Amino acid sequence: MAPPFGVYIHVPFCAARCGYCDFNTYVPEGRGQQHEFVQAALLELRQAYAEVGDRPATTVFIGGGTPTLLGAGGLLRLLDTVSDTFGLAAGAEITTEANPESVDAGTFKALRRGGFTRVSLGMQSAAPHVLRTLDRVHTPGRAVSAALEAREAGFEHVSLDLIYGTPGESDGDWERSLAAALSAEPDHISAYALTVEQGTGLAAAIRRKELPAPDDGEQARRYIRADEHLHAAGLDWYELSSWARDDEARCHHNIGYWRSYEWWGIGPGAHSHVGGVRWWNLRRPADYAARLRERRLPIAGREVLTPEQLALEAVMLGLRLREGLKLSSLSEAGIRAAEDEATRGRVVICDGRVQLTLRGRLFADAVARELSA
């Protein structure tokens, strides 16, 4: 087995901006920008390879933005270049994110034939009024039909993203969204509490009192309902926001982030972690491409974490996983905090590991802060 190494490629374009999203993504002004991006990303891949050499990728994840705006042709050029540079480990997991409205059966067939093994579709909700509040342009049924098309094209690994707690969403809307997502028989579901990101249209609408802010209690109720419903359908949680049918169906690329493995992030604003160094790229696609045309890496900043920062990060990230943390990885104060949290019912300590309970999952960040004392 090759040592884990992830390649992430960030595609910074969307057909339209969703009012809640603050990802580094732009509405392209023409096909020229997308072409410029692909050329630049290919240059970054080659430069990255010159730095790290043969290091077969165990996972590749093309995310965004909306990678499928590049079409199957663009995505396959990126993947082929990963394969020609770093190389792909045997059995590598190769995912692309996809927006339901920018894919069709032909796209999935081409991607599957070209080596992609997994697709992750942004569904968000099955309730038309919730999709409208989120500014989503697809109809409720399109995400489910896209997931079915992906399966028919031979994708065994299909994931759907859902968002809960959108203003105006009822308990019934959430139940129906879960049921609709499950009707497509995905082997993975990610469910995220709607987060109000500063600077987004959603934050402005809440400030102007056009929409109520999401309610913490309601979001906690929806999370518990999701966990029950997904578990009953055979999908079990393995990370706070992620449920999968079995180990193979998990997103191993994301697991690499939670376990602080190494990865190279290609694309505007992408972050990387290699050789104990973390760095992040220039965010604007034009600046990113210009730097690469000069044959320089498009790095905006870098940092080397202190041992204390690394320990804090290992607790914050590792606790998100169902397997939890080794008790022995905590400081003495951290072990005492874990014992306190166990008496409060927010963690269990079992076989030398600290693991979140369902109640603890609702307060994961607070528990992690206690344990990293």
Ligand SMILES: C[S@@+](CC[C@H](N)C(=O)[O-])C[C@H]1O[C@@H](n2cnc3c(N)ncnc32)[C@H](O)[C@@H]1O
């Ligand atoms: C980068 S998007 C990729 C998928 C694709 N662009 C789409 O939206 O269909 C990844 C996921 O992040 C989630 N997301 C983005 N912004 C969020 C927010 N403010 N609160 C909760 N989830 C969010 C959505 O579920 C989205 O599908």
Ligand code: SF4
């Ligand atoms: S949620 Fe997805 S489609 Fe919407 S703006 Fe963000 S990245 Fe683009």
